[in-house]
Amino acid sequence: MRSSNHVHAYEPPNAILESILYCEDLDSCGHFYENILGLTLFSHQPGRHRFYRLSRGMLLLFCAKATSSETIMISGNEIPKHGAEGAGHLAFSVPANQLKSTRDRLLSFGVAIESEVSWPGGGHSIYCRDPAGNSIEFVTPELWFGER
Amino acid sequence: MRSSNHVHAYEPPNAILESILYCEDLDSCGHFYENILGLTLFSHQPGRHRFYRLSRGMLLLFCAKATSSETIMISGNEIPKHGAEGAGHLAFSVPANQLKSTRDRLLSFGVAIESEVSWPGGGHSIYCRDPAGNSIEFVTPELWFGER
Numbered sequence A, B: 001m002r003s004s005n006h007v008h009a010y011e012p013p014n015a016i017l018e019s020i021l022y023c024e025d026l027d028s029c030g031h032f033y034e035n036i037l038g039l040t041l042f043s044h045q046p047g048r049h050r051f052y053r054l055s056r057g058m059l060l061l062f063c064a065k066a067t068s069s070e071t072i073m074i075s076g077n078e079i080p081k082h083g084a085e086g087a088g089h090l091a092f093s094v095p096a097n098q099l100k101s102t103r104d105r106l107l108s109f110g111v112a113i114e115s116e117v118s119w120p121g122g123g124h125s126i127y128c129r130d131p132a133g134n135s136i137e138f139v140t141p142e143l144w145f146g147e148r
Helices: A026-036 A096-108 B026-036 B096-108
Strands: A016-023 A041-045 A049-053 A058-063 A083-087 A089-093 A115-118 A124-129 A135-139 B016-023 B041-045 B049-053 B058-063 B083-087 B089-093 B115-118 B124-129 B135-139
Touching: A016 A026, A016 A083, A016 B016, A016 B135, A026 A041, A026 A049, A026 A058, A058 B089, A089 B058, A096 A124, A135 B016, B016 B026, B016 B083, B026 B041, B026 B049, B026 B058, B096 B124
Parallel strands: A016 A058, A089 A135, B016 B058, B089 B135
Antiparallel strands: A016 B089, A041 A049, A049 A058, A083 B083, A089 B016, A115 A124, A124 A135, B041 B049, B049 B058, B115 B124, B124 B135
16 A cells, blocks of 8 residues: 555544344345345345445444454455344434335334434434344434524 | 335345444443544443444444343334354444554553555555454454455
8 A cells, every 4th residue: 555745644534334134144134134125135145244335434244243253354364253243223313204114114014113303403313123133213304403 | 114115026135224333341341442532422221231332334333231131112122132152242433543543542542453464456554452352343444345
């Protein structure tokens, strides 16, 4: 890697490029994210991962048993191991005018709506579980980016 | 919540609004994300969470012991429980011209660089651990959004 001769002062990161969820059964989770939510599979490796590219970042679905134990080297450097167990959490940004169709979509596939929350400061959330038990939220962006 | 009379066909979510990491010690992790990485604390609740707002999404740092056991009701609806244990993973998007200053920043605070990977298809990653053991990556966006 070469860098320019310009000195760039440190700036805190301002965007997340990869958000991660773990599961044991990539096939059943893949069905949820691909067939029910409708995400397009970007790449996958059976038994290890299924990756999805959204407009500005990646959703990486990993089998924790694989990523916590495997040693993968890239040009002599190891990809650090990771992998968590238990119910993770992630929220998709959904425009307000998509809340109804999102709720209907989940229900039409037999996915239970675990809860819905109208936030006191603005914003509305729909919660369900993916097949791994992760808490998946569909929330309007004004929850965090609205006027406060 | 009111919705318009227009029927909006379902569209898959195309952005992630909340990415989550878990930890046991919010104070030590807060030090890492705030004082070392330089993120601005958006809101916090001692023993439960520290939240950070980035340009287009939130990084939510939760104490899993709290969020997996507490019952929080908002206007009669429960926020679903969640919480994972083990090494999670998250990648921040970092421009190529910030890689050196990011590496220097981590080292200047005594944070070990666990690995660096130059990806065969383009992109470069710097990996370290947060105090909870989560694998934190700083990666140039061309890894996923470059020409392929």
